[in-house]
Structures are given as C-alpha cells and as structure tokens.
Amino acid sequence: MRTSDLLAIGEAAILLRTTRQRILDLCARGLLPYVSVGPQRRVRRADVEALIETALTREQLEQLWLHQAIAIKFVANPFALLATAAANLSRLRALHVDGTGTEWLDRWQIVLDDGPGAVLDALTSPVDYAVRLRLMSPFAGVLSEVERRNVLDALAERRRVQVRSMRPQTRERVMRAV
Template sequence: MRTSPELLSIGEAAILLRSSRRQVSDLCARGLLPYVSVGTQRKLRRADVEALIRPALSRTETEQLWLHRAIAGKFVVNPAAILAAATSNLRRLRRLHPEGHSWEWIDRWQAVIDEGPEAVLEVLTSSAGYAVELRRTSPFVGILSEVERRRVLDALGETRRERARPMRAETLERVLRVV
C-alpha cells in the first residue's frame, strides 16, 4: 500500500533502479538516498530514486543541493522567517529586473512559495530536474552565514575524499608518464 503517489517503498525503488532491495537499503543507510520512516517502513521520494537513474549532478549542482539542504534545516526551525527573507529577495529582484527572462524563474519561485512549506522543502532538498533548475536562481541568498556556508562545503568536500578510491601504482605511473 502506497502512502503517497510520490513515495515509494524499498521494493518499488529496487524495481525502478533494477537492483535488489538490499542494495537500495544500503544506499539509504549510507545517506546516498534520502528516505522517511512511515511506521516501520522506509519510504523514498520518486524524484530522488529517479535522480539515481539519470546522470549524476554536476559539481555545482551538488554544491547547490547541499547548501539548500542546509537552508531546509533552518527552514524547518523557522519557516516564517525564511519565507519572509525569500519573498523579500524576490520583490527586490522584480525591481532590479522589471522585464525579461528573469521573471520566468521569479514567478516559478513565487508559485512554489505560494504552495506552502512542503513545496518549498521539496525544491530545497530534491534531486529532481525541476528543483535543480530552480536552485540555480535561488531567492534564499543570505540565509546561511558565510561560516555556515563554508562548513557545508567543507563537509561536502570531506564526503568526496572519503569516496575517492586510491589509484593503483601502475595507473599512477602511466598518468605521470603522460604528464
């Protein structure tokens, strides 16, 4: 039984990913696939599962995702203040860009904000294509202090180092000969 059309069970995610339920559970345990607990079951957003099927996010998109997930943490604590700051930024941007291409994404962000906190959290934390695109033009500038921003990016860098595989000696030799 599905709780929401956007939430998938581990088994449904495994079918979409063409993998085993165990592999999907491992992705969740390693923090590579976000999930929520509904009773005793893990539920995954369809957008997050589909993001694993598509090519990976670019470095910039991954940084934006991590930064916006940190903003989401602040949003959960004080949604009214964060929404007020974003709305103020949108108003300022409308004044700065009275016409042109900028209005398209300003209107899209305003629509998300008007939908309510759940829609905002979805865009802030999702790997879905529309969310990636919207985060490129985020109205949440200034929500994180420079210290918080640096901590988030340092944490991202640390996870990249942890996942990096050491290069075999013969491969390193070959690379150094070419350079």
C-alpha cells in the same frame, strides 16, 4: 506550444515511473507547471523530462548541499525564512524585469505560496527542475559565511572519502577525465 509537446498526466506518470496522483501533487505544489486543456491538465514534455534525475555537476551538488543546509534552518523557523525569501524575491524581480529569470521567479512565487512542504521539496530535491529552480534562489543570505564554508568543507571531505574508497583503476579514470 504544439499539442505534441504536451503530455497527459498518465503519460507523465509513465515517464517518471510514478503514480498519476504524484504527478497531480507535483502540479498542485507548483513543482510541475501545467496547462488546462478543457477539464484536463497537460504538462510539457520538457518539464517532465527535467524531473528525471540526472548526475549533478560539481556546482549543482554544491548548490544542493547549501540548500539542504538552508532546509534545516527552514524547518526550525519556516515563517521567518518564508518572509526572507519573499523579500529577496521582490528584490530579484526588480533586477530581472524581463527574460527567463522572471519565469523562474514566478515559479518560486508559486512554490512559496504553496507553503513549507513545497519549499522543502524545492530546496532538497536532486531532480533537474529543482536544480534549475535553485539557480534563482530567493534564499540568499540565509546561511552565514561560516555556515556556508562548513557545508562546502563537509562536501569536499565527502568527495575525498569517496575518491579514497575507489578502486585504483576507477580513480585513475576519473582523474584523467577531470
């Protein structure tokens, strides 16, 4: 890794328009990977840029809504769901012995080890890093098929309401783009 790919904590804070302490908290919770350079932490520019919110695709929005529903169940019984996630993570590790999948599984392990607060951040955050993290989610099977369908139906209804409330010109432009 080139040194120019690494940012100081202060530089990352400027890019994310937040405080240095918030960046350090993200590092401590495993949501922002870092390397130690002497006594200081450095973060990869790509990881910082991944935290900048972007518009979510349809699939990413569905995953966010599903994981927000999982977060509701998680709040009610965090330790049972942490155990479920740990078991699922072990199964996923057996399936993904090498490759980029293992990197994301390692990141999930850090999040799970950090406890309920970090897990809730990962489940509910719309930032790109969390979106990519949820692609290898160890929370499969937490929602029943009925719960899953209810969440996706609610999202579809939200989309219909948004389309109905658009100005006709905007709706036309959106429909042409799809």
